[in-house]
Amino acid sequence: MLNRLTMSLAALAAVAPVFAHAKQPLSEVPEIDDALYYIAVAKEIDDxxxxxxxxxxxxxxxxxxxKSKANDMGYSDDEIRAYIDxxxxxxxxxxxxxxxLAAxxxxxxxxxxxxxxxxxxIDRNSAIGVYLRAN
Incomplete structure (x- = not known):
């Protein structure tokens, strides 16, 4: 029994670094996803x-x-394109x-x-407002 536990812990220790380095989906990276969201809301207002x-x-x-930041974080152009598309x-x-918008x-x-x-x-110079300009 102790042997099995030791082997299980050794196997877990061997694969743990793989899980630690797994990338999260770009939709879960706030500095990427939120910035795109602000731009999208500003575009809707513009439209x-x-x-x-x-x-x-x-x-x-x-x-x-x-895009450069995502590449620097280890995301490939294909992964970025898959997220965008x-x-x-x-x-x-x-x-x-x-x-x-509704809120x-x-x-x-x-x-x-x-x-x-x-x-x-615009008046608040918010994360959305910086992408807008009043005529």
Whole structure:
């Protein structure tokens, strides 16, 4: 019995480093996922409010930096592309964004509500507001 326990512990010790180095999904890396979420919400505001524009070049620069950061964290270009192209991830991000919009009084039937939120985000210089500019 003790021999079996010793062998089990030795086997666990041998594979533990493999588990310790396993990468989590990019959707669980806040510095990547949250930054993309902020950009996505800003784009939605830009799409529905004609008095606010998205700061596209700033967003593009951040996206390239996020890709580099993900590469530095050990994610391959294929893993990054799979995360970006995933229908499941797109649906998750959309649901998260729509929940934020709804919680802040935004309605797709009332484009002005997008403008009000956009102006508030700009005024607060929030993580979303930095990607927006009032016309």
């Amino acid at each position: 529905y409010c004609d008095r606010i524009d998205g700061r596209r070049l700033k967003a593009l620069g951040v996206i390239w930096n996020l 995933s229908d499941v991830e797109k649906a998750r991000m959309r649901a998260r964004g729509e929940a934020y 802040n009084g935004v309605s797709y039937e009332k484009p002005e509500s997008f403008c009000a939120l956009g102006r508030a985000e």
